[in-house]
Amino acid sequence: MMKVGFVGWRGMVGSVLMDRMQKENDFAKIDATFFSTSAAGGLAPDYKQTQKTLKDAYAIDELTRLDCIVTTQGSDYTHDVLPKLRAAGWNGYWIDAASALRMNKDALIILDPINGDNINNALDNGIKNYIGGNCTVSLMLLALDGLFKADLIEWISSMTYQAASGAGANNIRELLLQSGKLYDSVSDIINDKSATILDIASRVNQIINSAGFPKEYFGAPLAGSVIPWIDSAMENGQTKEEWKGAVETNKILGLTPDTVKVEGLCVRVGVLRSHSQALTIKLKRKDLSVEQISEMIASANPWVKVIANNKPDTLAGLTPAAISGTLDIAVGRIKKLKFGDDYIALFTVGDQLLWGAAEPLRRMVNILVSRYA
Ligand SMILES: NC(=O)C1=CN([C@@H]2O[C@H](COP(=O)(O)OP(=O)(O)OC[C@H]3O[C@@H](n4cnc5c(N)ncnc54)[C@H](OP(=O)(O)O)[C@@H]3O)[C@@H](O)[C@H]2O)C=CC1
Numbered sequence: 066m067m068k069v070g071f072v073g074w075r076g077m078v079g080s081v082l083m084d085r086m087q088k089e090n091d092f093a094k095i096d097a098t099f100f101s102t103s104a105a106g107g108l109a110p111d112y113k114q115t116q117k118t119l120k121d122a123y124a125i126d127e128l129t130r131l132d133c134i135v136t137t138q139g140s141d142y143t144h145d146v147l148p149k150l151r152a153a154g155w156n157g158y159w160i161d162a163a164s165a166l167r168m169n170k171d172a173l174i175i176l177d178p179i180n181g182d183n184i185n186n187a188l189d190n191g192i193k194n195y196i197g198g199n200c201t202v203s204l205m206l207l208a209l210d211g212l213f214k215a216d217l218i219e220w221i222s223s224m225t226y227q228a229a230s231g232a233g234a235n236n237i238r239e240l241l242l243q244s245g246k247l248y249d250s251v252s253d254i255i256n257d258k259s260a261t262i263l264d265i266a267s268r269v270n271q272i273i274n275s276a277g278f279p280k281e282y283f284g285a286p287l288a289g290s291v292i293p294w295i296d297s298a299m300e301n302g303q304t305k306e307e308w309k310g311a312v313e314t315n316k317i318l319g320l321t322p323d324t325v326k327v328e329g330l331c332v333r334v335g336v337l338r339s340h341s342q343a344l345t346i347k348l349k350r351k352d353l354s355v356e357q358i359s360e361m362i363a364s365a366n367p368w369v370k371v372i373a374n375n376k377p378d379t380l381a382g383l384t385p386a387a388i389s390g391t392l393d394i395a396v397g398r399i400k401k402l403k404f405g406d407d408y409i410a411l412f413t414v415g416d417q418l419l420w421g422a423a424e425p426l427r428r429m430v431n432i433l434v435s436r437y438a
């Protein structure tokens with residue numbers, strides 16, 4: 066059996082990965098060992114594996130015994146540990162959710178429904194590093210799979226609405242703590258019909274801007290607000306999250322950089338789970354109807370679900386609340402724009418912890434298992 070080590074399994078992405086692997090009975094196909102950066106020697110999660118205790122995630126000699134390491138621990142860990150493993154002669158497979166290696170020449174960004182052929186070629190050619198893509202990019206590629214397959218896209222403007230859990234486990238807790246503070250500030254008058262709504266709003270505004278409001282992880286209030294900044298700054302006014310849109314899209318599609326132009330603004334919103342994106346797309350053709358475009362999108366892969374452009378269907382199916390915890394990629398509000406017949410807009414929602422993070426990693430483990438003799 067293939068020996069697979071897991072680092073980062075208790076984090077946001079890691080716990081969703083564990084859940085999916087358990088549901089799909091993936092642990093029965095591998096010999097799993099669990100590692101920790103903070104609790105080596107403690108009890109590992111129980112997936113009926115032989116190794117019951119947590120190993121040290123920095124113990125190079127333990128890691129080099131593995132055929133494959135799956136890490137959802139983050140870029141710092143990758144930068145620290147992988148060079149040491151390779152220097153020690155380790156030639157195993159490195160499967161990673163972090164962005165650290167994505168643009169490296171010796172790494173492939175994995176999203177097998179889109180670039181399964183490239184993954185197989187890379188395996189045949191001895192590539193060892195397989196990296197999950199940025200969540201908004203992976204979700205967008207699955208949503209627009211039909212339009213990419215038909216080579217219809219000239220450029221995309223992507224305005225994102227990214228959930229708190231995209232920033233990690235501590236951030237989701239912080240959003241809930243912030244929400245609790247908002248409620249607490251008005252709990253005595255919220256059901257009192259004689260209280261004026263201005264009093265309620267003003268109390269909320271006061272508490273949001275107070276010094277004690279919990280914002281250690283986000284750096285700003287998110288409950289009752291939005292944060293139009295994700296990740297670090299680039300030199301050209303973009304954030305790194307925005308920069309990833311174009312570079313990762315073209316790399317996943319196997320295109321030369323900047324073939325498909327992707328630009329926009331990435332915004333953190335007070336949603337617990339699932340990222341949404343409003344996309345404006347410049348098509349290469351003017352002669353396609355909304356119905357033809359919708360059909361191309363709907364038939365591209367088993368996960369994309371086109372939602373009819375009306376209020377009841379949109380409210381029922383095109384929201385993070387409706388999509389979270391599923392592998393569905395909802396695409397709706399598809400319409401032509403007055404800019405011209407070659408411009409369309411649409412709204413898409415997908416669970417960034419599933420197709421945006423854990424699922425491509427889980428499927429990569431299975432691709433390796435299927436090749437492991
Ligand atoms: N969140 C997302 O939607 C996506 C994340 N990614 C990438 O995946 C990597 C991991 O991200 P993510 O899972 O969000 O990060 P988390 O912060 O949730 O988890 C990373 C590690 O933080 C430690 N940790 C510290 N405090 C806690 C806590 N309260 N609960 C759980 N774990 C805690 C754990 O390590 P230990 O147990 O060793 O202490 C854990 O493995 C990052 O590189 C990220 O960029 C990629 C796509 C989407």
Ligand SMILES: N[C@@H](CC(=O)OP(=O)(O)O)C(=O)O
Nearest residue numbers: 162163164199200227231232
């Ligand atoms: N940055 C994304 C999640 C993520 O971690 O992406 P990346 O792996 O590209 O840094 C978000 O905050 O929603």
